[in-house]
Amino acid sequence: MKKPLFIIGFLGFITIGLLLGNITLENNFSTTGITLVALQNEISTLKNENEQLDVKWLQAASFTTIDSKAEKLGYVPVTTEVDLTAPLPLALR
Amino acid sequence: MSWRYRTTLLFFLVIFALIICRLFYWQVVRAQELSILGQEQYDEQVVSQAQRGEIKTSDGFTIAADKLAYLVYTNPKVVKDKQNEADVLGKLLDIKSATISALLNVDKFWVPITSDVDSSVKEKISAKNLPGVGFQPETVRYYPEASMAAHMLGFLGKDINGNDAGYFGLEGYYNRLLSGKNGYAVVVHDAAGHPILAKMNDSTVKVDGSDLILHIDRRIQFVLDQTLKDGIQKYGAKSGMAAVMDPKTGGILAMSSFPTYDPSSFQDYSENLYSDPFITSTYEPGSTFKPIVMSAALDAGLIQPNTQCNICSGPVQIGGYAIHTWNDQYFPNTTMTDVIVHSDNTGMVFVGEKLGLDRMLNYLQSFGIGDTTGIDLQGEEAPELHPKDQWYPIDFATASFGQGIVVTPIELLDAIGAIANDGKRMEPQVVAAIQTPDGKTIPIPPKEINQPISATTAKVMTQIMVDAVNNGEAQFYRLKGYDIAGKTGTASIPVAGHYDPTKTIASFVGFAPANDPKFVMLVVLDEPSASIWGSETAAPIFFNVAKDILMYDGIPPSGE
Numbered sequence: 107m108k109k110p111l112f113i114i115g116f117l118g119f120i121t122i123g124l125l126l127g128n129i130t131l132e133n134n135f136s137t138t139g140i141t142l143v144a145l146q147n148e149i150s151t152l153k154n155e156n157e158q159l160d161v162k163w164l165q166a167a168s169f170t171t172i173d174s175k176a177e178k179l180g181y182v183p184v185t186t187e188v189d190l191t192a193p194l195p196l197a198l199r
Numbered sequence: 200m201s202w203r204y205r206t207t208l209l210f211f212l213v214i215f216a217l218i219i220c221r222l223f224y225w226q227v228v229r230a231q232e233l234s235i236l237g238q239e240q241y242d243e244q245v246v247s248q249a250q251r252g253e254i255k256t257s258d259g260f261t262i263a264a265d266k267l268a269y270l271v272y273t274n275p276k277v278v279k280d281k282q283n284e285a286d287v288l289g290k291l292l293d294i295k296s297a298t299i300s301a302l303l304n305v306d307k308f309w310v311p312i313t314s315d316v317d318s319s320v321k322e323k324i325s326a327k328n329l330p331g332v333g334f335q336p337e338t339v340r341y342y343p344e345a346s347m348a349a350h351m352l353g354f355l356g357k358d359i360n361g362n363d364a365g366y367f368g369l370e371g372y373y374n375r376l377l378s379g380k381n382g383y384a385v386v387v388h389d390a391a392g393h394p395i396l397a398k399m400n401d402s403t404v405k406v407d408g409s410d411l412i413l414h415i416d417r418r419i420q421f422v423l424d425q426t427l428k429d430g431i432q433k434y435g436a437k438s439g440m441a442a443v444m445d446p447k448t449g450g451i452l453a454m455s456s457f458p459t460y461d462p463s464s465f466q467d468y469s470e471n472l473y474s475d476p477f478i479t480s481t482y483e484p485g486s487t488f489k490p491i492v493m494s495a496a497l498d499a500g501l502i503q504p505n506t507q508c509n510i511c512s513g514p515v516q517i518g519g520y521a522i523h524t525w526n527d528q529y530f531p532n533t534t535m536t537d538v539i540v541h542s543d544n545t546g547m548v549f550v551g552e553k554l555g556l557d558r559m560l561n562y563l564q565s566f567g568i569g570d571t572t573g574i575d576l577q578g579e580e581a582p583e584l585h586p587k588d589q590w591y592p593i594d595f596a597t598a599s600f601g602q603g604i605v606v607t608p609i610e611l612l613d614a615i616g617a618i619a620n621d622g623k624r625m626e627p628q629v630v631a632a633i634q635t636p637d638g639k640t641i642p643i644p645p646k647e648i649n650q651p652i653s654a655t656t657a658k659v660m661t662q663i664m665v666d667a668v669n670n671g672e673a674q675f676y677r678l679k680g681y682d683i684a685g686k687t688g689t690a691s692i693p694v695a696g697h698y699d700p701t702k703t704i705a706s707f708v709g710f711a712p713a714n715d716p717k718f719v720m721l722v723v724l725d726e727p728s729a730s731i732w733g734s735e736t737a738a739p740i741f742f743n744v745a746k747d748i749l750m751y752d753g754i755p756p757s758g759e
Contacts, residue, residue, distance in 0.1 A: 157267050161341060165343060189319075
C-alpha cells in the first residue's frame, strides 16, 4: 500500500517541479523580447552609422570630389614634362 | 426527484450542450481559419535582405555600393499650414515648393514626396517637426564617382515584381552574382508585440551578393573620361567613345562614352543613353581597319613591307566605280609600309586583290570581325559579315580599307589588341576577380581566343604602325621618345544611300610602348565639326591619354 503512494507522490513532485521550471523559463523568455528589441535597434543604429561613414569616406576619396577641390584650390593639370634622355654631366673633380 | 431538481439539471445540461456546440464550432468548423488568424497575430515573416555586392576598381576603391537612404512622405490631411510646409520642405529637399504644395493638396493619407534622401537631410527635416511628414528607410545603389564609367557599370532598377534588378553593363551581366539570396525567418511576438526569443526560427539563411574586382584602373578611367569629354567639346563632336585594354590579358583598363548619364538617377535620362555604345554601336571603321587587312596579307605571305603596289599611280576602277585616295595624291610603286603611312586606299585595294575574298573573310573571322568578343558586359552586339555570295567586287575593294563593312568599337579594339599581343587575340574582360561574402577571392584567368596571325607578322605590322605614327598624318601629336604604333581613321558616314562628305567618324587606334605594349586604345568621335579628320581630332585625344598612362606607369622614353 505504501509503494503506490510513494510512486504517485514522486510523479506528482516531478510534475509540479517541471511545471514550475517551465513557468520560470517562459517568464524569463517573455521578458527577453524587450532586451532583444533594444539590441536589434542598437545593431541597426550602428550598422546605419557604419554605412553613413562608408558613404562619407567614398565621397571624400572619389576622384570627382578631389578634382573639384583641387580646382578650387588653384591646382592646374601638368602640361609640360621633362624627359631625362641623356645622363646628366658629373663634375669629376 | 422533484420537478425543481429536474428543471435545474435540464438547465445545466442545456448550458453545457450550448458550450460544447460553441466549442465544436470554434475548434472544428472554424479551426483552420482561426488558426491562421492567430498565426497572423503572433507570427511575422521577416525578410533578411541580402546585401548587393560592391563593384570595385583594381585599386580596391568601391565605385558601386548600397547605401541607406530615406523616402520622405506626408499625410496631407494633418497638414494645416500647407504653404509654409511646402516652402520648408522645398528648401531642404531642393524641390520647387509649388511641386510639394501640389502634393500636399492631394486628398490621400499617404503621399510620397521624394526618395533617396540621405540621413543628414532627414535629420534637418526631423528637427523642423513638420506635421504629417514621415520617413521610410530604403536601400539605394550609390555610385561615388557619379557618371564615371556609367555605361560600363549599368544601373540598378526594379523588375516586374518590384524587386531590385541590375540592367545594362556590369549590374546587368552579373546581376545574379551581385544580388545574392534573401533569407526568410518567422518571428513570434508576445501580446505587447515584442519578439519571443525561444520561438524565433530561421527558415532560410540569407546569402549576401559577391563583390566584383575589376581590371579598371581608376586613374586611367578618370583621365580617359576627362580627356574624351574635353575633346568632344573642343572638336564639336556629336558623341565620342574610347577604351583602353591590356593586350596581354584582355583586361579592360578604362572605357568611356559621351553623352553619358548618372546611374543613381538613371530615370532622369533618355533610355537611348543606357546601352554602352562601345559594345553595341556599329560603324564603318575606315582606315583603322587597314592594319587588320594588311596583317592578314603579310601573314599569308602574299606581300612584304617593301612589296610595291603596281596599281597605285591613280584612281582604281572597279565595277564602274573609281576608288580614290583620301587627298587624291597618288604614289606609283608605293611600298606596303607607305600604304599604311599615307593611308592609301588604292594600295589597300591592291592588298585586297592579293588576298582574295575567301582568305580575307577567313582572316577577318579569325580576328573576330562579325562575332561578339564575349566581353562580360550586358548587351554586346556584333553585325555579321555578309555571306560569301553577297560580296560584289566593289564591296570587297572598299572593305579592304574599312568602308562598306561594319564593326563595333570593341571588335576593332580586340583585333588590334591581337597585333599588339604577338598575334594572340584575348577575350576582353572587365572583371578580374570575384570576392565571395566569406572573403574568398576567385580570380578570373585571362582567356586566349585564338591566334589569327603569327608573332613574326605581328612584329612586322607593329613596325609599320610605328612608322605610320612617326611619319603619317598624326605625326605632329606623337609623343617624342616613345615608340607608339597606331593608325588614324576618317570614315565616311552612309546617309540615305550615299556617303556624306561633310560627316565623318574620326578615330585613332594604337598601342604603346610598341616593343612591349602595356595598353591598346581606341578613340572614336562621331561627326566632329572642328575638323573631319581623325588625325586632327581623335589622335590628339589618344596621345593625351597615352602620355598620362605612360607617365603614370613610369615608362621612360626610349628613343627620338
